[in-house]
Amino acid sequence: MPTTTARSRSSAGKRPPKRKSRAAATAPAATDQPQQLTGRLRLILTVLLVAQFMLAVDFSILNVALPLIGDGIGLSLSNLQWVATSFALSAAGFTLFFGRLGDLIGRKKIFLGSLALLGAASLAGGLATSQQVLLIARVAQGLATAAATPSGLSLLTTSFPEGPLRQRALGLNGALMSAGFTAGAILGGVLTDLLSWRWAFFINVPIALAVLLIAPSVIKESKPTARAQLDLPGALAVTLGLLGLVYGLTQAGEHGWSNSHAVIAMTLGAVLLAAFFRIEGKVAQPLVPLKTLSRRNVAWGNALGLLAFVTETSLVYLLTLYLQKTLGLSPLAAGITFGVLGIGTVVGGLLAPKVITRTSTLTALIVGGIIQTVFTAALAFLGNTTGAAMALLLPATFFGGVGNMLVIVGFMVTATSGLPDQEQGLATGLASMSQQVGITLGTPVMSTVVSATTAGATTASTIHHGVTIAIAVNAVLVLLGVIIAAAFLRTRETGHARLAQHA
Template identity: 75%
Template sequence: MSTTRVRPAAAHPAARAVPERLSGRLKLVLGVLLVAQFMLAVDFSILNVALPAIGDGLGFSLSNLQWIATAFALSAAGFTLFFGRIGDLIGRKKMFIGSIALLGLSSLAGGLATGPGVLLAARVAQGLATAAATPAGLSLLTTAFPEGPLRQKALGASGALMSAGFTAGAILGGALTDLLSWRWAFFVNVPVALAVVLVAPAVIKESRPAERPRLDLPGALTVTGGLLALVYGLTQAGAHGWTGTPALSGLAAGLVLLAAFFLIERKVSQPLVPPAVLGRRNVAWGNVFGLLAFVTETSLVYLLTLYLQDTLGFSPLEAGVTFGVLGAGTVIGGLLAPKVIARTSTSTALVAGGLLQAVSTAALLFLGTSTGTSLALLLPATFLGGIGNMLVIVGFMVTATSGLPDAEQGLATGLASMSQQVGITMGTPIMSAVVTAAGGGAATASAIHHGVTVAIAANAALVLLGVVLAAGFLHARKPAPRSAA
């Protein structure tokens, strides 16, 4: 690739000059946003292996233990799009710093909790902070880095740390619970949040649309209610099966409210999600790919956790450490993705990454019950699958946020963040329901192994669906070369 410096084309006076290298300030901006993104991703998985210890310590019944995860997931997924628009109204920098402060305070409260009520309230607050910080942080990133190679590199680094954070959460949660206490799974956020809150005001510039939009309250209420009901239905399906009344009622209410949301958006003067934006091929399909990417890879971690602990007999810490290979793959994938996109196109990155992830996931169908031979297959498969998944995630982020002015970046990143949060939330209950159905509800090692195998096949099929959609509905888009004036 040529490295010749060029001037922006004179034919487009409104276009900003695109820097070729990260300045010192941009490096600081990226560093602050990446640290926050990593912390937010860690929170999605850090308590997974600590749930039994929390239940014993605070007196949660077995049936209510799921609410520790569900309380966080409901608020994190349900309010993302709403808070994305609030950030447009009050300023994304203010929203980002305020939400990180809330995350630190709620984490402190969770670590000090002496009963279920306080801990669940802390988890709701953590979820709300995540729902606000994720789109605000992503908007600050896309507006700070102009569209092109620098933004692709920034999104690649963000995606890599986000996926690595989800994996690191499982490792860190197991280590903290085994070596110290489950309370440290909360306390670990406090110093990081404090550092971000202290540094961000001096580093990050405020970002908001030139024209302050009105808040589409009917649209905000229906989309938030619809997402809350949908996520609730999915979590109940994972815990109690798809035919239970809570699951069916939640899913039905979610679909009705989301249908009402789309009808409202067609009629209001300043919709929360303008139909014209959703009509953009890159925005609509980009978010579909993102949803599938997060559904498949995060739920695969859950499936392999079941396999490692219930089939191979690994401890929580041993299972968490095993996922370090997957984390390494995601970091490498995040570094490779911008180069792949620059040399080819976003659609090529999506298709190639999806194929690599699908093949790697399908290879896991041959996992057996012997530790040595199983790890010889699992480790390289998860490593390569992590690379492929990160190509898809960065491709999705670039696709879903490209070709839009800064005024619409809050909406675009809010949609992308919503796809991310809902995908992370949906994956585990969907695959949990598949495991339960395939295993006949039995808890024996052989039944769980069979159920996990069937769920892995379903997981690979979803990845292939994304590949087919990317190949069929996205035209190859190679970044326009910056020719000399």
């Protein structure tokens, strides 16, 4: 499918003619939809973006506070990882299921219900005095994220017609989600230092409540007119398969690739995912119709999204190791350093829709990937003196963040374009799953690279060496995304759209 999106031609005859690509021609007619950002659309966008930003913050806000959480409720160092892993497992494993469920019973219902669950789980986590309550709260937070992320993204794509308005909305969404991941590290450090680790949970409660009070009156329900049935065998296979894969990879990152739990879990996950594709080819109403998954923009767009989130989120982990273990910075100082990366992602999110409108989605993917590759590779030359390191790290993370956000917005536009509204929940569910799995897998994969190159040593110089090698691997993965975009998303329609722009 074409990956470019050009402006649609006005049918009123009173405005200057606007250009239209084949991708737009295949999309649902939007002649009755607004072509400018009205006051109501601004309110819808604000509500959805606030919710998505809060969800992104949740992925990283507890990282800095983990040692204090362990001390507060008696979690041993070896079990401390479960505060993050329990959240990641449920967030990644159930995203596709809830995305499709929103298609069937209504995305607005799923969105509001998941935010209510998130608020309640955050309150329970903040008040927790036992390990069991805290971990149950984290699982509930992950389930809420798995439901709210695809339903919120579906409401966004169905509220804004395909074209410049949707590109702008997706650009802002991508910028705030990426910035939220970075802001979580900073906010977690500030709240933990000034108040308590419990406020890393409590901060969600008033935000979720505010969205729940405003959203019902401004967001319309979105679901297909024809009632469909849920593909329960497919849902179970893909959910359990993703849980096995994610659990196996997190165990591999913690204990090594030869760990028996990691090997068994990844094997079972792979078998279940293979069974899922067989099931989808046989059932009458599949969870993921293979014809949708076989669309080139959906399949390869999600592959690029997975790589984009694997590389940038794991880079934050690698640089955290470098800043604290090599340069000796405090957790709060290290978190504040990532503010520059957050600014870069916001700039990239604002810039991406303009790049896509004036050139093409493919251009945003390739140019953004090249920028991210160059500045990620530059980080491999970081030294062990603070002044010189910051002179390289700050501009490199800024421009790397800009490039990464061009890729993320390009991936979102690519993976959700040219599809009817009844498939938007599926498309955004797949995109959200790529995002969640990428965020979850990046750290254990890069942690394994560091562990393999340091051989268990924990001196500043050996960690510096391991981080440098992992950063180089990270840059290679980004470059792989550029190659995929150039090889598999370059279509004849891209050329036609450009010709139309110059006509």
